[in-house]
Amino acid sequence: MTAELAIDALKRARPDGRAVDAFMHGRSFPIVEGPKVTFVYRGGAEAVYLKSWVYGLPNSQPLHCLPGTELWYLTLDVPPGSRIEYKFEVLQHGHSRWMEDPLNPHRASDPFGANSVAHGHGYELPEWAQPDPEALQGKLIEWNIESKAFGERRDLAIYLPARFRPTRRYPLLFVHDGRDYLRFASLKTVLDNLVHRLEIPGLVVALCNSPNRILEYADHERHARFVTEECIPDLESRLPLVGKPRGRCLMGASFGGVASLSTAFRYPGFYGRLLLQSGSFAFSDIGNQNKRGPAFEPVIAFMNRFRASSELVSERAFISCGMHESLIYENRSLIPMLQASGMELRYVEARDGHNWENWRDRLREGLSWLFPGPLLMVYE
Amino acid sequence: MRGVLLGTLGPEKPTLAGAVRALEVDGPVALITAGWQEYEGQVEELPEKLGRDIVPLDLYRRTERVFAEDAELRAEHRALQETLRTGQEYYRLRLARSLDAALDIARFARGSPLEADEARLSMSYMRAMDRDHLDRVQGLRRDFDERMQPLRRPAVARQRAEIARLLQGTRILAIAGGHVAVLLNRLRLFGISDLVEDKVLVAWGGGAMVTAERVLLFHEDPPQGEGISELLEPGLGFHTGILPLPGPRHRLKLQDRERVGWLARRHAPFKCIALDNGAHVSFDGPRWFADSEGSHWLREDGSVSEEWVS
Known part of the structure; x- marks a missing residue:
């Protein structure tokens, strides 16, 4: 039997703000659980998108808002050993802003700036x-x-x-x-x-x-x-x-x-x-x-x-x-x-x-x- | 003979000096650093590390001089090296293909009545390849020595007499590591084995390897290939019973029981002894003593033990 994903357990509990605080506490983001990676953004917004550049996937994928909270999430299948660079696009008051994932300390820099990096299960910096x-x-x-x-x-x-x-x-x-x-x-x-x-x-x-x-x-x-x-x-x-x-x-x-x-x-x-x-x-x-x-x-x-x-x-x-x-x-x-x-x-x-x-x-x-x-x- | 072997030298200087002191032999140290090739002369730090004055024997530089004086010997020696190198490549290729076959067969035969017998056969073929390789190298070297008589050639004899004179003022012979084939070639060219008499040996890294009865080359985590170990050729045999494996941190997978057991069984009855950076062990004839932590016996059952001294 497959273990329940952390985000699914949270959803099932119909959380309030305090439960979300507890969920966030001490956790690394994005959440890597075997082949599943859950991207999380917390904040007020009209919409949040995951912007990544993975050939074969849409460049922009919407995160879902957990009802009654300001927690946005998206779970993707990410094969072991993968690295994915990404940003969030956050839509607030009709304005769109691209940002690195504030919950994820991993960054990859290049001449144009930096992206956040999600490491699939098993990836290790050589x-x-x-x-x-x-x-x-x-x-x-x-x-x-x-x-x-x-x-x-x-x-x-x-x-x-x-x-x-x-x-x-x-x-x-x-x-x-x-x-x-x-x-x-x-x-x-x-x-x-x-x-x-x-x-x-x-x-x-x-x-x-x-x-x-x-x-x-x-x-x-x-x-x-x-x-x-x-x-x-x-x-x-x-x-x-x-x-x-x-x-x-x-x-x-x-x-x-x-x-x-x-x-x-x-x-x-x-x-x-x-x-x-x-x-x-x-x-x-x-x-x-x-x-x-x-x-x-x-x-x-x-x-x-x-x-x-x-x-x-x-x-x-x-x-x-x-x-x-x-x-x-x-x-x-x-x-x-x-x-x-x-x-x-x-x-x-x-x-x-x-x-x-x-x-x-x-x-x-x-x-x-x-x-x-x-x-x-x-x-x- | 008696002496001490060390793993690769670390920055911690007391290790080597302590090992030399424990030998309780006075006087300067005759030093061979030919494995360092053109860096042979960069020995400024060694008197402090050894805690003694040094008498460099300069085998690499002397070899260059010999080859400059004796063009025939140089050409024949190069030809021998080319043949040895080619033979090593063929042996390596044969080992790699045989290992592939052994792994496939082990997978196919798992759980079948043939499993144990196939494992025995695979190991037996690997050992036969090792043996044949050593025999061939020995034969090529013997032919070369008989044909060229290097020790009787004036250019070699002159240098060798100087080496013998330098050795007379010392009671300890130290052999540093470096390129083991280069080192072994120089040691053989000047017939060092017959000059050491009752010297006490201090050897580390590749120096510890070439003074064993056979020289085992190893790296289980190379950037390319399976990382299968191979024999270079018979060593000088200054000590018996063990094959020193210096610097295991990047080179050996001591947690991998299958690899450890395979390596140990392949080279039995020699004990494969991994020597950490700075670890040292001493020997007196056939008896071995662990003088520090950091020497690991790779056992045939795949385990690794610190308890191995005789």
């Missing part, structure tokens, strides 16, 4: 994504390049692993939206931990940012030239890097995934590794029709060209995507094509959305697949 006092710290240094492609100076940050030595040869990971990966996906902590645990070798990581990523990451010739003909040669001449395809990896999420794939496509064989997270790989099967807006026009043109080609652009790729994203369809479609080109591929789906914590949670698997560390051989 241990390797949290600071480990035993892990030696790598360091970040500033780096700049006078770009002929862009006609201006571009700034990068370079991560050097702990115990960096000029006598070694390091693989290079080139990261699009590097600042956001550091800030929202704990990239430095993850790198420090994985290197410390020998799950990846020491990597040199170039973190780039674009002043106009929507333009420059959407199959932009100048961006590809900047990365391949300016950044990589500069880095390989001034740092002890492997300097071969197997030691060069492009990484990015969303449009950064497009930037990585399109750059590799323009220079086939130059990059031996790709790490593509929730790539915005929109395409069309008939013409270049586009339902996603003008920013996607160059992406669709590129993806259609890419899909028509069978060229092997890179030896190995790790691709991940959230099941809650609309991009899941495009990412799934890409896999058999890449396999047919002879690429060695690892594809992972997560019960998560288009967000930095999803991308953070996949980094261990992706990086260690592309760059296996010496963990079986080294015992300090």
Whole structure:
């Protein structure tokens, strides 16, 4: 027999304000009971909506008001291990306001602000994504390049692993939206931990940012030239890097995934590794029709060209995507094509959305697949 | 031989110094840090950690010098390493496929009259693979030694004589961890086993592993794969009866009885002993003593016990 949900027990009791106080006291929100998650809002309102971005579900779902109270609730089926980002839309006095869930302390930040996060039963923040006092710290240094492609100076940050030595040869990971990966996906902590645990070798990581990523990451010739003909040669001449395809990896999420794939496509064989997270790989099967807006026009043109080609652009790729994203369809479609080109591929789906914590949670698997560390051989 | 083995070294400095002091042997410590590779010389902290003066033997640096002087030896040594690496990969692949089969069969046979016999057979095949792998590595190394006679080659003999001279002024040999294949290669190249005579051993991390009778590589929670352990090759055999498993915190699933029992039965009659960060155990010939908390015996029934000393 299934245990009664807390909210159902409360409903059955026909509660007054005091009973609601007692219900709220000491409880975590949203309420996770096995595969059911109950979202709760308390306050005067004409209507309350759950705004979430789970592919296949409505973007907006109304919460129900418990009669005689100001308690609003909505129970959803949420599979184990899921993460759902959401906000509440509260309608008061005819005005609508979006807000984070005031009862839930879990937040996920991104460049546009923050969302509340509901963790499905069994989700755990990965241990390797949290600071480990035993892990030696790598360091970040500033780096700049006078770009002929862009006609201006571009700034990068370079991560050097702990115990960096000029006598070694390091693989290079080139990261699009590097600042956001550091800030929202704990990239430095993850790198420090994985290197410390020998799950990846020491990597040199170039973190780039674009002043106009929507333009420059959407199959932009100048961006590809900047990365391949300016950044990589500069880095390989001034740092002890492997300097071969197997030691060069492009990484990015969303449009950064497009930037990585399109750059590799323009220079086939130059990059031996790709790490593509929730790539915005929109395409069309008939013409270049586009339902996603003008920013996607160059992406669709590129993806259609890419899909028509069978060229092997890179030896190995790790691709991940959230099941809650609309991009899941495009990412799934890409896999058999890449396999047919002879690429060695690892594809992972997560019960998560288009967000930095999803991308953070996949980094261990992706990086260690592309760059296996010496963990079986080294015992300090 | 007698000595002390430690898990990985933690930041707590008294551990190593205390273990050395308990040996009641005076004098400086001959030190091998070849497993640290190009960081071999970064030993500034060790005199304080050991509580003694150190005499670095510089096996990694000496090897580089040998290879610079003797191109033929370098080429043949590299070829041997390539063969060993390839053989290790094939052995690993065979282990992984066999484990898949063993797990499938265990599931299919559960509750059937064949269950126990199938489990016995699966274990027996794994042990046979381990044995064959060790035999092959031993054979390859023997062929190399007979063909190349490394100890008789002038570049090696010169360095070895210096090592022997340095060892004469010490009564304790300390071997740090690091990359176990690199470490073991250097120890073998200079025939260190025949130079240690009546030295007392202090070894930690990978150093504790390579001084056992066989070198067991392990990580049960890797980011990729099943995390099946594998043997590297026979070790130096400075101590007997146990296989040290340093640093279990991230590497072993000691709560998983099935895994613990499987590992223990596979490597019996050796006792698999996990050594926490900072834990130390000592030995005197075949007898073992637990000098601190944090050493765990992985038993064949899947349990883990602190009571294991002989």
